[in-house]
Amino acid sequence: MNEYIQAFINGMNYVPYNCNLTGLYGRITRGINEDDFSRLSPDPNKRLSWVFDHETLCNLLGMSHLDMLINLGHTVEWIHYQLNANKKFKLIIFSASSDEVKLATWDNIFELLIKSYPEIDSNMWFRYSKQLKEMTFQEIDPEGIIIKNYYLGPDSDEYMHINRFLSLKNHPTLLQVRAFLHNQIGLNELFGGNGRTVTHEGVLLDKEYLTNNRFINEFNQYALLDLNPILP
Known part of the structure; x- marks a missing residue:
């Protein structure tokens, strides 16, 4: 070192x-x-x-x-x-x-979520795993709700931190799950689930x-x- x-x-x-x-x-x-x-x-x-x-x-x-x-x-x-x-x-x-x-692949992330957030029903990750893997960020959030509320901060009504996520009265939607992963875990709009950083120009990095x-x-x-x- x-x-x-x-x-x-x-x-x-x-x-x-x-x-x-x-x-x-x-x-x-x-x-x-x-x-x-x-x-x-x-x-x-x-x-x-x-x-x-x-x-x-x-x-x-x-x-x-x-x-x-x-x-x-x-x-x-x-x-x-x-x-x-x-x-x-x-x-x-x-x-x-x-x-x-x-390594930040989707399967590894689901495993980490189960261990790190035991208060969340683990079945939910499997329920949405196929859509999360196959759909782009823009397809899940075409109106840009997640990014807008991210910049507004945790006090914004649709910023999905852990307490708000757990307080949802109904089963979370795909959009709410993706917002939680963005806001709480840091899976931003560039995340592709293949373990590689990607730039806004689409270039795969380390x-x-x-x-x-x-x-x-x-x-x-x-x-x-x-x-x-x-x-x-």
Whole structure:
């Protein structure tokens, strides 16, 4: 890990030949104060966090900090929105065993949901699994309701956080299930369920994973590196 940190800080675009990054994972997170960076995800209500593996860590070397964020699927508009809200970005690097992280495929996500959200009827995930796998985000939400309420925030009537999802009087609709996955888990409109990050232009990038949202000091090794994305 120390060799990678030095390569990152020095702006190198390659990993030293004797540096083995297997077992290292990373995540770019955002927050305002230091406590926001004590977990993989700053929101303690998020039970799962998105991470990437050592191959992506290698690919990030030599990139500008802005390009790192874009390479991980974020738009310039979203980055601008976060910076205007006084958010800072940091790269978290940590070590974990392979059974602690799951490649972000639909089947793995259903397995994680069953374990991480035991209060939700597991049959529901199987009830909608075929539609979730086969339909695009736009087909499920042609009116853009999910994205609109996501930007309005958790106080919006149709923002589907866990408490609202559990309080539904009837069985949730496909749209409500997809909104929950977007708002609570982070399966955004680009998610394809094949374990790869995709850009808004449809370009497949590196592998993406999910793991339990933990305090970073629970990992055997971890580091926090400051990012300073400069917008054009």
